[in-house]
Amino acid sequence: MLRQLIQSFQKPHFSSYKRGLNDIPSLSEFMKQQVPIINNTNKGPKFFIETYGCQMNTNDSQIVQSILSNEGYSNTNDISEADIIFLNTCSIRANAEKKVFQRMSELKSQNKVLGILGCMAERLKEQLFTQGANIIVGPDSYKSLPTLLDSFQLNRDKQIDTNLSQTETYDDILPINPTDSITTYVSIMRGCNNMCSFCVVPFTRGRERSRNPESILKEIDVLTQKGVKEVTLLGQNVNSYFFQDEKIQSQHENSAGFTELYKLRYGNGLRFDQLLNEIAVRFPKTRIRFTSPHPKNFPKKVLEVIAKHPNICKNIHIPIQSGSNDILQKMRRNYTRRAIEDLCKDIRNQIPNVTLSTDVIVGFCDETEQDFEQTLSLLELIQFENAFMFAYSMREKTHAQRNFQDNVPESVKQNRLERLIELQHKIMNQKNSLEVGKNHIVLVEQLGNRPNQLRGRTDTNKTVVFENEKNIYSTGDFVEVQIISSGLKTLSGRPLNKCQINFN
Structure with missing residues (x-):
């Protein structure tokens, strides 16, 4: 048994493997999120997963749970009883990696098998062995984990598999979701072809490839039968989904005014608007969200599908990154400020009551x-309801690292970030104050912070809390709520009645 082998190791075994590790970037950010794990009846060695970074990593952790559980391993919520600890990592910014390095240092003394999964495994590879890792597995190699664990058990040699794939989508793996899930994620594509100059994702996640639509529909069907009420479709460039099929006529289109750096996806097959429409029709009682999109992949037909179906949430993420044409060109975003302005105007014209969110990077080369x-003036103009804002962090292998200098001083980056946050918070307060007096349908997702309080989100992705004084409502209910007050990130409401997914 692996557990017996682990317990027989002397502590020096885990720190005796030495290789040169040159100039690991100073690293810090992204909240650690422990993925809920379902205890099962397997009697094999126990594993524990901590997940860092994006929703795709959360979904990947559920895929890993499924793969290992099918091989007899047992997942646990208690890290102290685990034989194997996996950290599923993020490399999108330096701060994200710093948190993982700090955690690895903490875990060295626990005398357990330590596995590093995901983007840091792909980016740093064998370098992670010197930090205490025993097993290193990239995002496309999770199916090899049982074999790697067996090999480690037999010879106690470090194990690594970081091969990127042009075909792997894990469409034959049903991720393990918590049994009480109300909302969850479903991956529909992996990788990214955009090659933005600031971004490491194409180097850690590989080229775009889309999942078979039948496996997507099957997974959503299983989830809804288990009580899931909201599904978020995932992809590094989710709205560029394209599953080639000569029997399905389609044509690639960009948003008006947007171009592609990478070659267009010509040919017949199922595209994002068609998949989104099929899911909405097939599961009319399930809310549908999607992330993370690229602004270039919002042609009119995608907006029409979103507007048409009440179960497709009316919140759209438009990552602008910058409001300067010069910086957008250096970032290789292939659009102008004017194109973003026009797209946001078109979205608001075509989809009543839609809300918009964005990503912004300050301090780029x-x-x-x-x-x-x-950038400030563009935020003022468009009035996004939410924004994810970051100071630029140069990443190895990127176009920017090869061609530009990270020459904006850190103090200037931080000052700009603070000013950006201050402006965005002002906009959010103003936008949220306009919600008072309006009625929204809230999907109750969890208990609130106070007794008899419930928390959920509107289809426009605004968080709402309300009192459940007579215990009429529970998680999983759709509740019509009247908004009575607002704050920066949360609205307070008065529940009116249970309802369906829309007001009709």
């Missing part, structure tokens, strides 16, 4: 004060 002021 050569960004001047004038460039930054243009």
Whole structure:
């Protein structure tokens, strides 16, 4: 048994493997999120997973749970009883990696098998062995984990598999979801072809490939039968989904005013608008969200599908990254400020009551004060309901690392980030104050912070809390709620009645 082998190891075994590790970037950010794990009846060695970073990593952790559980391993919520600890990692920013390194240092003394999964495994590879890792597995190699664990059991040699695949989508693996899940994620594509100059994702996740639609529909069907009420479709560039099939006529289209750096996806097959429509029709009582999209992949036909179906949530993420044409060009985003303005206007015209969110990076290479002021003015103009805002962090292998200098001082980056956050918070407070007096349908997701309080989200992705004084409502209910007050990130409401997914 692996457990017996682990217990027989002397503590020096885990720190005796030495290799040169040159200049690991100083690293810090992204909240650690422990993935809920379902205890099962397997009697094999126990594993524990901590997940860092994006929703795709959360979904990947559920895939890993499924693969190992099918091989007889047992998942546990208690790290102290685990034989194997996996950290599913993120490399999108330096701060995300710093948190993982700190955690690895903490775990060295626990005398357990330590596995590093995901993007850091793909980016740093064997370098992670010197930090205490015993097993290193990239995002496309999770199916090899049982074999790697067996090999480690036999010879106690470090194990690594970081081969990127152009075909792996895990469409034959049903991820393990918590039994009480109300909301969950379903991956529909993996990888990214965009090659934005600041981004490491194409190097850690590989090329785009889309999952078979039948496996997607099957997974959603299983989830809804288990009580899931909301599904978020996932992909690094989720709205570029394209599953080739000569029997399905389709044509690639970009958003008006947007171009592609990478070759277009010509040919017949199922595209994002068609998949989204099929899911909405097939599961009319299930809310549908999707993330993370690229602005170039919102042609009119996608917006029409979103507007048409009440179960497709009316919240759209438009990552602008910058408001300066010069910086957008350096970022290789292949659109202009004007194109973003027009797209957001089109979305609001075509989809009543839609809310918009965005991503913004400040302090990118050569960004001047004038460039930054243009970003501020674009946020003022568009009035996003939410924004994820970051100071630029140069990543190895990227186009920016090869061609530009990270020449904006850290103090300037932080000052700009603070000003950006201040402006966005002002906008969010103003936008949320306009919700008072309106009625929304809230999907109750969890208990609130106070006794008899429930928490959920509107289909426009606004968090709402309300009192459940007579215990009429429970998690999983759709509740019509009247908004009575607002804050920066949360609305307070008065429950009116249980309802369906829409007001009709």
